[in-house]
Amino acid sequence: MSRQTLFKMVGLSLLCLMCVACAQTMQFTPRPAAYSNKLALNIVDVQVNDLRADSTGDGLKAVLRDQVLSTLSLQAPSNSKIRYRLVIDIIQHGSFFTAPNWNASSRFRAKLLDENERLIGQWDLTGAAHQYNMAGYSTAEAVSQDSYNIAIADLISSLSQVSMKELSVNTPDGVSDRHYDNSEGIPVKVFGYSPVATQRNIKIDSQRAMIDAKVKAIERAGVKIESSTLVSNFELMSDLVESKSKGVLLPGFEFVELGYDENGAYKVLFIGSVRSLK
Numbered sequence: 001m002s003r004q005t006l007f008k009m010v011g012l013s014l015l016c017l018m019c020v021a022c023a024q025t026m027q028f029t030p031r032p033a034a035y036s037n038k039l040a041l042n043i044v045d046v047q048v049n050d051l052r053a054d055s056t057g058d059g060l061k062a063v064l065r066d067q068v069l070s071t072l073s074l075q076a077p078s079n080s081k082i083r084y085r086l087v088i089d090i091i092q093h094g095s096f097f098t099a100p101n102w103n104a105s106s107r108f109r110a111k112l113l114d115e116n117e118r119l120i121g122q123w124d125l126t127g128a129a130h131q132y133n134m135a136g137y138s139t140a141e142a143v144s145q146d147s148y149n150i151a152i153a154d155l156i157s158s159l160s161q162v163s164m165k166e167l168s169v170n171t172p173d174g175v176s177d178r179h180y181d182n183s184e185g186i187p188v189k190v191f192g193y194s195p196v197a198t199q200r201n202i203k204i205d206s207q208r209a210m211i212d213a214k215v216k217a218i219e220r221a222g223v224k225i226e227s228s229t230l231v232s233n234f235e236l237m238s239d240l241v242e243s244k245s246k247g248v249l250l251p252g253f254e255f256v257e258l259g260y261d262e263n264g265a266y267k268v269l270f271i272g273s274v275r276s277l278k
Helices: 003-022 060-071 137-170 202-220 234-245
Strands: 043-050 084-098 101-113 119-132 186-193 254-260 266-274
Touching: 043 060, 060 084, 060 137, 084 137, 101 137, 119 137, 137 186, 137 254, 137 266, 186 202, 202 234, 202 254, 202 266
Parallel strands: 043 084
Antiparallel strands: 084 101, 101 119, 186 266, 254 266
C-alpha cells in the first residue's frame, strides 16, 4: 500500500469520526435542583406528560414531578381556598455535540389550573447551556443538568408569582408582604460561582457564589465593577456589590442553589430582572 493511499484512508477515517461526533446526541436523567424557598401553593395534583418522539424512559417524568412536590410548603396557606392542578409537558431535553462543544436544550410547557379547570397561568420554560468538551460524556451530562436547572428555575419563578399574588390577597391589612416588580426590567439568568477552596464551607461558599452572580447581573444593566475592586476581604466586596446593586436589581430576584460542581466551586443560579442604566 502506497503512502498516499494510506494518508487518504486515515483522512477518510478521521472525517467519518468527526461526522459521527457532530451528530451525537445523549439523554441524561437530571438531578433535582435544590430550593431553599418553598412555594405556598395548594397544588394537589402534578401531571407530567412526555411528548418527545425519542423518549427513552430516562426518568425525567418522575424527576419533574418530585421536583415540584419538593418545592411545595409542607403546609398550604391556612386561608387558601384554591386547589391547583399543575400539568407539565416535556417538549425537549437532551445534549448534542457540535465540535468542539457539548450543547444542551430543555423545553417544558406548564399549565396551572384551579379546581374548576380554569387556566391560572401558562408558561413556556426553556433552558440552554453549552461547554467546551473537556471530559466527554461527563461534560455532556453537566450541560444537560445546567439546561434543566435553568428551565426549572423559570417554572419555580413563574409559580412564585402566583404564590405571591395569593399571599397578597390573603394577607391581613398592616402585614408586610413581598412584592415582585418586573416592570421596565430586563430578565436575567446567570450562574455564580465561589472560588475553589481546599476546605469547603457551604454557608460561605454559597454567599460568595451569590455575590458573583449579582456582579454578573449588575453588569448586564451596564454597571461595571472593575476586577481590582473585588478585594480579598469578603465583607468589603459584599458591601461594594450591595451598594452597586441598589436601584439596579429589581425586587423579586431569587437564587437557586445548585451545590458544588465537578471543579469544586459552589454554584448558584440568579433569576430576576435588572433596570438598564445603559
